[in-house]
Amino acid sequence: MTAPTTGPVRLRRPLRAPGATRSNALPAGAWWLWALGLATAASRTTNPLLLGLLVGVAGYVVAARRTDAPWARSYGAFIRIGLFVVGVRLVFAVFLGSPIPGTHTVFTLPEVPLPDWAKGVRIGGRVTAEQLVFALYDGAKLATLLICVGAANSLANPARLLKSLPGALYEAGVAVVVAMTFAPNMVADVVRLRTARRLRGRPTGGIKAVLQIGLPVLEGALERSVAVAASMDARGYGRTAEVPPAVRHTTNVLTLGGLLGVCAGTYGLLAAQGAVYGLPLLIAGLVAAMAGLRLGGARSVRTRYRPDRWGVRAWLVAGSGVAVAVAMIWAGGVDGEALRPGVVPLVAPVLPLWPAAAVLIGLLPAVVAPVPPPVGAPNSKESQ
């Protein structure tokens, strides 16, 4: 630090990503926008090369920027779920067939004869390479979507995302957060009770075991929720401010009216004749509902502790995801063939250059997002 620095180095230093702390943490919304951008891009293509590239981009950013927190470990689980989805899609394609015509027979399964009324359904029969490839592409698309969501999940604390809800919905948000912490607790309960079964010399598998463990697990969850509710109540959850009746009534009218407007507007948009009044009604309804929520926030006395701030880095992260999505949508319009490689006839997919380059924009967060402390490193401040 004290060494004299030359011009370009001094210039570059503020551009380098800082170490992550609470004050420069990226808003959870930025990570979700980025991930949803990638997911949107993935939904626009079945090209396995592009999908692989998307998974690679998401995986690289996760590897570079995830923390050591429990929710950050969910990425591996999402990848496994993704692979499972691909597997299920393939199994269905093999056993139930698919409407894709094909000429390259891989193998033939014995076909189950079905009565006439089930004509559209086929079980077993010929399995062609085209069917398999189509199913593989389709499954890969779904898996990529899931993996993108998993990336957001492991990069951003889900609780923080709920914190950005408007004041009137905050309490519902807290309830969701508490509910989410229950899943890991219940898993821990199941593990504990399974080991306890072993201690009594009973097998830990089988339906009987599940039934016998199930009741105590639910009991434990119930007791814990009562304890958390008591703790939340004792700490002031649900304190409300006195609101003049006029404001209260206005809130009700606005929210209810707004929601009705949204319903009517949506109906109008969907119905054939109503397109004229549909859109304005929908917009008016939305505005009224928003105003209602905002007024409703006045009832809540809560304040926010260190809310996330949208800085340049947050906009860059969110923007890179949006850019990938926009580029892919645009590419779909210009060169749809490359994004959806044909399966009949079978052709090897090629990597379209420009869409691939656009996907790489998604790597931006790995450079601009603040760097979390290395995983497993001893907390240097702890000894103080």
Added chain:
Amino acid sequence: MIRFEHVSVQYEGTERPTLCGVDLTIPEGELVLLVGPSGVGKSTLLGAVSGLVPHFTGGTLSGRVTVDGRDTRTHKPRELADLVGTVGQDPLSHFVTDTVEDELAYGMESLGLAPDVMRRRVEETLDLLGLAGLRDRPIATLSGGQQQRVAIGSVLTPHPKVLVLDEPTSALDPAAAEEVLAVLQRLVHDLGTTVLMAEHRLERVVQYADQVVLLPSPGAAPVMGAPADIMAVSPVHPPVVALGRLAGWEPLPLSVRDARRRAAGLRERLAQAHPPSPAPACATVLAPLPTAPARRGALARLLGRGAQTTTAAFEPVTDATARVERLGVRRGRVEALRRVTLTVAAGETVALMGRNGAGKSTLLAALVGMVEPTTGSVLVGDRTPHRTQPREMVRRVGLVPQEPRDLLYADTVATECAAADADAGAAAGSCRALVCELLPGVPDDTHPRDLSEGQRLALALAVVLTARPPLLLLDEPTRGLDYAAKARLVGVLRGLAADGHAIVLATHDVELAAELAHRVVILADGETVADGETRQVVVSSPAFAPQTAKILAPQEWLTVTQVRGALGATS
């Protein structure tokens, strides 16, 4: 600050009120300790202060509880949130958010404090409780002591005038408990907070109290007074008080330091006597006698495994010895245990001690076969635990887990016992006979949930003992037990050891270890750092020495019972 006026609380479905005619006034800025045997309504009294009783728990409260002039009948818990901070027994069920900093801010957010005030108070509280280094950590990754400090911090940030704590140190190792108590001490001295706390482990807390409220028995009126006066009559008291009463010291000392000043005379009287040597009763053989233990070779093991699905005959296993050689256990990147070597012989009682997370529970889990060794070997009565069927294993080793309730599934004591007989392949009625012995006077149709903490432990112990395992493991058995229940447990375990059972206890309770253990093994970071006769290991250690040893050092007396015996012999 807190006033109880003729307060009675009765829950629905109970015959008599839990609290009856309580009149109490707790002045501002005092640290008040609430003591009494289990089940006298300590938690109910604490809950009444924060308004959780009756607003949250149900039941009827008659009389009046006021906190700083606010009546809890008209103010719900949330309306008292700025005045009373409550921390329950289990800090984990207290947390609403998932990181330390958010948790500290949560209460203030609910009260609607200004952002800059919140920020300042969070920083102050982080420093006050020594949590600054943990501020960004997810709460789930903290140790027990750290979690307890975060729980206390989270109710401190709104600057309550009253702090209510239910057993804040019961689950903690001695060092972590001192950490928490130092914080409470500081709050009372520096901020003038009124602290009302219930605790079973009086040896840890009684010296810090300004006043003690004693609930002598269920439904009895509370007695409040100076700690020394109350301790002189209290049915629950720490060893230092027991020793003081025995020696007739006046006024009664409450801390080791006070007691040492008066102990010169007692040391002189004890100089002639020698503390009894706690030699394990190795010579005793488990009844019934072994059938053919010598021939348990590879073939017998093979046959045994082949036949285990059909074993209906109940043949007690008698080889109690457990041998752990250079055991290593890894969980992901964490080495939970490293090169641990331990041998337990029949009739021997071994206490495993060490701070939270030192690997005590993992070692017990390895001994019952729930954890597979990464390196090294574990042998229990010639078997490798993790490769043996659970049905076989229960007859060799029994573990009572930290939460005894986990072992109990049935909805009455009788069905529980029947299930235990079936599980163990024992004759019908053997479990019930054990229950009668350990836990006299419990009717057959009681739901295990309605038992007290100590009764539940006894039932779980009976269930485990039904298979007559020669090796018995207990994980943290005295958590939540009062002194009477603890004394009963000590009696039961002594009897089992005398019958030839080998017993391994993982515990933070130094008094229990001193009372019971022949050997103490101290673990730190997964390694054995001390293994030896209780007296040698414990007396020299500031954290693990029992109060009697501290008072009478350099003489090596461990328990009041030993001293009483020696005094009776000399006089």
